[in-house]
Amino acid sequence: MSSLHNISAIVTGAASGIGLATARMLHARGASVALVDVDAAQGASVFASFDPNTDARVIFIDANLIRSEDAEDAVARTVGAFGGLNALVSNAGIQRYGTAEQTTLELWREVLDVNLTASFAMARAALPHFRRAGGGAIVNVGSVQSRTAQRGAVAYVTSKHALLGLTRALAVDHAHEHIRVNCVCPGTVDTPMFRASAALDADPASVIEACERMHPAGRIARPEEVAEVIVFLLSDAASFVTGTEIDVDGGLLAVIGGAPKR
């Protein structure tokens, strides 16, 4: 693995789950990391758990990325603290359920604003700083639902599909500036988001078990297994990888018809 000491990164949604695992991994391997999250209490407690006695710096920024001015502010504050920016993980996301008829325009806009428009706004604000740094890398966190659809999740599925379009458009526009843009598409990952979704069912344990069986690997992912791929894509080890997605799904998208394991 290439050194990450030259990386100054923003991770959105860093107070929990995949974002937290990614921020911890980046920091442990030498990168300076801005933790950006709307959950100020959880963000502050997570921030306090990072080791301050290293060259790699860490800051927490309380931001609601549904507002594009918060995205711009998060980038400006990170650049102010670290003196530059060359990595962005757009991971903050929300899961909401409903078919088209069950989804109000308000809910639709909320999901699209957080899952898609925030990634655009963060990239838009970060690009001039990447250029100044001589290049950089963005990883958008999509989902297996960037390429397939779960029933009754029209806004989420649409937002995650669109992230692939955003990823490719940014990649082709900025490849000549040494800026790489990729997407990671996880299957089910054991995070607070997943646990909250399972808890919507009368029998959460059966949902968890069904998710485990659904993946050919026979289990769901740990957040660190997704973080490893994100960190790889940010590193120089991925220097010729851009405009693409990597599934981190235990074989879920490879299996025919979503059949049970056996």
Ligand SMILES: NC(=O)c1ccc[n+]([C@@H]2O[C@H](COP(=O)([O-])OP(=O)(O)OC[C@H]3O[C@@H](n4cnc5c(N)ncnc54)[C@H](O)[C@@H]3O)[C@@H](O)[C@H]2O)c1
């Ligand atoms: N857990 C899974 O099974 C799974 C599978 C595929 C993709 N994903 C995607 O991975 C990403 C991370 O999911 P997770 O499971 O770690 O979720 P999580 O709920 O554990 O963490 C998401 C974080 O994003 C933050 N956030 C939400 N809205 C925000 C906003 N408006 N502004 C700033 N921060 C905000 C939350 O406060 C939270 O800390 C999401 O984009 C999700 O769609 C998750």
